[in-house]
Amino acid sequence: MTKLKIKSGDTVRLIAGDHKGQEGKVQKILRDKNKAIVEGVNMVSKHEKPSASNPQGGIVKKEAPIHLSNLSLIDKKGDSTRIGYRMEDGKKVRFSKKSNEVI
Secondary structure, three states: OOOOOOOOOOOEEOOOOOOOOOOEEEEEEEOOEEEEEEEEOOEEEEEEEOOOOOOOOEEEEOOOEEEHHEEEEOOOOOOOEEEEEEOOOEEEEEOOOOOOOOO
């Protein structure tokens, strides 16, 4: 399993695909598929059957997973950046390769 540089809670920008340029917060990472679910991006319509929790059923909009290669992390300044790792005070930290700041 590869090391993932994007974590849940990070703010990311899509750099490829139909939703290129949109931004959102990562809700969940699907490690086995190398995909992430980003809040408010890549919305799809799902047909739901009536159930006890949703007695009406119907069509529901929800986020679909996006491949991690199509995501770029946004740093504190609002720029897209790549991520690197380094040791600081005996701890491994992520840093922005563009601004060299700890994320």
